[in-house]
Amino acid sequence: TLGLMSYDPGYMNTAVCTSRITFIDGEKGILRYRGYPIEQLASKSSFMETAFLLLYGELPSEAQLKHFCARVYHHQTALHADIVALLQTIRHDAHCMTSVISALAAMSALHPEANPALEGQGVYSSRKTRESQMFTLLGAFPTLAAHVLLRRSGSSVPCLPAPSLATLLDPARPRAYVEHFLVLLGLGKARPGEEGPDPRVVRALDAILLAHADHELNCSTAAVRHLTSSGVDVYTAVAGATGALYGPLHGGATEAVLRMLQQIGTEERIPAFLEAVKAKEAKLMGFGHRVYKNYDPRAVLVREVAYEVFQVYGADPLIHVATALETAARSDDYFVSRKLYPNIDFYSGLVYKAIGFPLDFFPVLFTMGRMAGWLAHWEELLMGPEEEKKIVRPRQIYLGPAERAFLPIEARG
Ligand code: SDX
Numbered sequence: 001t002l003g004l005m006s007y008d009p010g011y012m013n014t015a016v017c018t019s020r021i022t023f024i025d026g027e028k029g030i031l032r033y034r035g036y037p038i039e040q041l042a043s044k045s046s047f048m049e050t051a052f053l054l055l056y057g058e059l060p061s062e063a064q065l066k067h068f069c070a071r072v073y074h075h076q077t078a079l080h081a082d083i084v085a086l087l088q089t090i091r092h093d094a095h096c097m098t099s100v101i102s103a104l105a106a107m108s109a110l111h112p113e114a115n116p117a118l119e120g121q122g123v124y125s126s127r128k129t130r131e132s133q134m135f136t137l138l139g140a141f142p143t144l145a146a147h148v149l150l151r152r153s154g155s156s157v158p159c160l161p162a163p164s165l166a167t168l169l170d171p172a173r174p175r176a177y178v179e180h181f182l183v184l185l186g187l188g189k190a191r192p193g194e195e196g197p198d199p200r201v202v203r204a205l206d207a208i209l210l211a212h213a214d215h216e217l218n219c220s221t222a223a224v225r226h227l228t229s230s231g232v233d234v235y236t237a238v239a240g241a242t243g244a245l246y247g248p249l250h251g252g253a254t255e256a257v258l259r260m261l262q263q264i265g266t267e268e269r270i271p272a273f274l275e276a277v278k279a280k281e282a283k284l285m286g287f288g289h290r291v292y293k294n295y296d297p298r299a300v301l302v303r304e305v306a307y308e309v310f311q312v313y314g315a316d317p318l319i320h321v322a323t324a325l326e327t328a329a330r331s332d333d334y335f336v337s338r339k340l341y342p343n344i345d346f347y348s349g350l351v352y353k354a355i356g357f358p359l360d361f362f363p364v365l366f367t368m369g370r371m372a373g374w375l376a377h378w379e380e381l382l383m384g385p386e387e388e389k390k391i392v393r394p395r396q397i398y399l400g401p402a403e404r405a406f407l408p409i410e411a412r413g
Pocket of ligand 1: 249291344
């Protein structure tokens with residue numbers, strides 16, 4: 001026995017911080033942002049209003065929301081020429097997540113006031129400076145993401161809004177954030193040749209960003225808190241978090257689900273696929289969750305959004321494969337006994353595909369929504385109690401060999 005200790009694997013799930021932002025009850029399928037149920041926010045609020053709620057803790061007044069949207073919109077409509085130039089140097093067929101990670105990391109170099117390594121104030125700067133950084137990231141991200149896609153389609157200059165659309169893109173409009181993003185890409189129109197995105201598509205994408213905005217201490221949000229605890233700037237912290245979100249077990253699942261549905265192809269092939277899953281030869285992507293052990297309330301919302309978008313573009317045949325797959329898994333003891341139900345990623349890809357986004361852009365859209373939550377956690381950590389600002393340094397449980405003396409090579413046999 002090499003000094004092996006017995007330990008409870010559950011140890012790895014112990015809480016690592018306190019927060020006042022998001023509450024989840026995994027058994028009851030409850031999700032609340034600052035106390036407001038996700039279902040109420042999804043039906044009554046907008047992504048920008050919810051981003052304000054996450055960042056400041058209260059729903060905004062009309063004047064506060066107008067000011068907040070205008071500040072974000074200023075960065076959304078900026079050209080970000082340096083970052084766009086950097087994006088031009090990245091292979092146009094690179095995975096979209098690698099491009100946006102590069103763009104976010106590069107923002108650190110362009111904002112020395114935030115970067116401790118460049119003698120900047122770093123994360124310990126004033127709240128006013130940090131607020132400016134939050135607006136910059138919330139606003140710049142969709143525009144930089146749009147540039148990544150535009151580059152792939154060969155057009156480097158964004159299709160800036162036609163003059164008549166400029167009035168449409170009044171930042172005070174509740175969903176101008178999403179409208180601007182879709183207009184840059186020329187997406188969201190009900191029919192080619194229409195001037196602007198269909199309001200149903202705008203509302204659908206806005207609701208999906210809202211549903212993705214925060215989710216307690218998931219892998220990528222934990223990454224933001226880890227990186228921030230070392231004193232690094234917010235741009236580097238969210239670049240690291242985006243790397244965590246990229247993984248197929250996390251935000252990358254939204255892309256993996258679509259690839260899985262395309263691979264299955266028809267309802268007739270579902271039983272064989274599920275047998276492969278039970279034989280551990282495949283994973284049922286978009287199913288299961290570390291916290292939700294009944295159902296993910298967001299999966300219900302996103303499925304409803306999918307049907308709203310299908311009213312504009314017609315139903316994707318893969319929705320029938322997805323719903324049949326969900327029905328089959330929900331009645332199969334292998335999945336029920338392991339408490340595996342659809343999570344937020346199971347239906348979101350069908351919405352993105354209907355609107356016209358390529359598969360490797362799906363996690364970028366997840367990132368766009370989650371940016372609000374990451375920034376809320378970043379700010380909460382920096383405004384929080386001193387003892388919670390200590391560098392995050394989890395301990396391990398050592399299972400290696402006990403102490404032993406060095407062996408010269410000739411004696412090693
Ligand atoms: C997100 O944390 C968050 O809040 C994340 C998120 C957010 O908003 O930030 O909600 C977003 O990332 C959602 C999850 C997206 N990922 C996927 O859909 C990938 C597929 N899902 C799995 O990889 C898995 O379910 C996880 C990673 C999501 C959760 O893994 P757990 O809770 O650690 O589950 P586990 O590995 O302990 O599995 C328990 C059992 C195992 O079987 P046995 O060893 O008991 O035989 O369930 C099986 C697993 O093999 N299992 C699955 C499965 N998920 C778990 N089997 C097949 N398909 C799956 N998807």
